[in-house]
Amino acid sequence: MASRQQQAQLTRKKILDAALELFNENGFDDVRVSDITDKSKTSKGAFYTHFNSKYEIFLEKFKEIDDFYLAFEKEHAALDSPALFLERLHLAQARYLRDELGKDTVRTIYMNLLRPSEKNFVSDPNRPYFQIVKRQIEKGQQAGTFRIDLPVESLSSQWAKAIRGNVYDWCAHDNFDIEEELKQLMNILLDGIKA
Amino acid sequence: MASRQQQAQLTRKKILDAALELFNENGFDDVRVSDITDKSKTSKGAFYTHFNSKYEIFLEKFKEIDDFYLAFEKEHAALDSPALFLERLHLAQARYLRDELGKDTVRTIYMNLLRPSEKNFVSDPNRPYFQIVKRQIEKGQQAGTFRIDLPVESLSSQWAKAIRGNVYDWCAHDNFDIEEELKQLMNILLDGIKA
DNA sequence: GGCATTCAGAGACCAAGGTCTTTGAAAACG
DNA sequence: CGTTTTCAAAGACCTTGGTCTCTGAATGCC
Structure with a gap:
């Protein structure tokens, strides 16, 4: 045997x-x-x-999303505007959540992340998503288009949390066009992190 | 009887x-x-x-929070800078969540809001919180300090959702200074909604 | 007042996630 | 080899949120 x-x-x-x-x-x-x-x-x-x-x-199902982020970064490596990169990344992310994973899956994940026993995998700073956002913001800072009075870590973690708030609300509501909402939010956020 | x-x-x-x-x-x-x-x-x-x-x-316990918001608005009616008002409001809110309600209560609420059956009371646009934020942003727009290319509704709902993302993450983590984090976020957000 | 109807409340019951005890075969030991 | 130890797996069992049925007193109707 x-x-x-x-x-x-x-x-x-x-x-x-x-x-x-x-x-x-x-x-x-x-x-x-x-x-x-x-x-x-x-x-x-x-x-x-x-x-x-x-x-x-x-959760195993959800972990595939990291492949999506990595694939996106590879595919858009040529893009040299961090603002544009971030915008496209999150619109693609919105479609991925909506069309591939589905609202119900995301809702379940966001719910269970709050269970006291869980260690929060989703907002683990080592995940590809955060690394990618961080790299872009750092790039923008070096190019002088993003503000430098706050460190990359702060800017990127605030960025991620604001996005997460949007996704959270999308999960909790019907009639919520996540693509449109994220576009609006990023409009504001980008203005807020520009130099 | x-x-x-x-x-x-x-x-x-x-x-x-x-x-x-x-x-x-x-x-x-x-x-x-x-x-x-x-x-x-x-x-x-x-x-x-x-x-x-x-x-x-x-939830009954949580509903008291509306009294807190209304009291705050009354108390700070004299303040005529919307930016300052919003900043102070949310720092007070952070302390209220942390010291009065407690992380565990907020976590439970955020978790259960995602249950499919619940109608989301927390992000009901008629709640005092939204009305207050909206009024302040409108005031800022009229004073010419906040941008007017996006309608009040968008600005205030994006504002609220970004904040919510921060509160969500606070619930999900230990070692998270919600007051400090919110301060940072508002720094960015205010920059993003200024004219 | 007498009868039918409603409805707050009691508590047996059910569903389903998670735990505990048990078992038997594989590994470790000598 | 024979004996002991380990450990994956089985499934009885427990817990607990929520449902269902039943009861008896209050209400409505004549």
């Missing part, structure tokens, strides 16, 4: 695959842990040895 | 009082619905005829 470790990895994968498929079909709230263990022919015991919660396994 | 309606109101009050007291002592997550019904000498049936969820009753 396969080694214990190999077997465990296989079980983990079976659970993960089943879960992601079910989440895609029915959304987080309409998938029971028992649905996942049934579909993957495993058990609660197996589920909770590999994942700490139903939410944690759901 | 008291009329049915009177009796019902009394029961409602008993539940509400017991609940708020328990929430204050132990926080939302550590209070069971059964704790509330035990303390108030009522029952699940009574609880759910008067409130739709454990969260809904918790």
Whole structure:
């Protein structure tokens, strides 16, 4: 028989695959842990040895978003206006959230990030998103188009938080055109960080 | 015996009082619905005829914040710089959230606002907070200090959402000085909405 | 007053996320 | 090898928010 470790990895994968498929079909709230263990022919015991919660396994889906950011940066490396870069990045992000992930997924993530037990992966400063924003703002500072009375860290973290407020509200409402709203916000923010 | 309606109101009050007291002592997550019904000498049936969820009753506590905003506006009516008014308002707000309500309460509210069933009371544009912000921004526009290429509605709603992003992050993290962070954000935002 | 109807309230019940105990095979040991 | 230890996995069990059914007193109607 396969080694214990190999077997465990296989079980983990079976659970993960089943879960992601079910989440895609029915959304987080309409998938029971028992649905996942049934579909993957495993058990609660197996589920909770590999994942700490139903939410944690759901996050796996969200992590793809980092690939999106990295791909965007690569694709737009030629663009040398940081302001323009940031604007396009976030409009693309808005479409990605809306069309690829879907409001329901984002809502679930934003909700669960506030659970006391969670360590907040989304606003981890090491994530590609922050690195990219930071690089652009630094570039703008060096070019003299962005203000330098506040450090890059402050400007970029404030930028990110303002954007997050917009995404949060989008999750909480119907009739909210996130692309349009983000455009407006960035209009203001860019004015606020210009030299 | 008291009329049915009177009796019902009394029961409602008993539940509400017991609940708020328990929430204050132990926080939302550590209070069971059964704790509330035990303390108030009522029952699940009574609880759910008067409130739709454990969260809904918790919101009652939060609604006091509107009194805070109204009091602030009254107290600072003499201040005629909208920029200064907004800055002071939000620093006072930061302290109120931190010292009066507490991070845990705010976190719970921000979490539950994203529940699909909730109608978002917090970002209801009729709330005093929005009215106050809107009035100040309008005042600034009329005085020629704030930009007029975007309508008051846009400026104020973007303002509110950016602030909300900051509060959200404060809830999600330890080691986050909300007063300092808000100061920084407003520095940028005010620059962004100035004429 | 007598009868039908309504409705606040009690509490059994249900659903579903998460925990605990148990088991049996694989690894480690000698 | 034989024995002990470890540990993935199974599934019974617990917890707790919320629902459902039932009851009995207040209200409405004649």
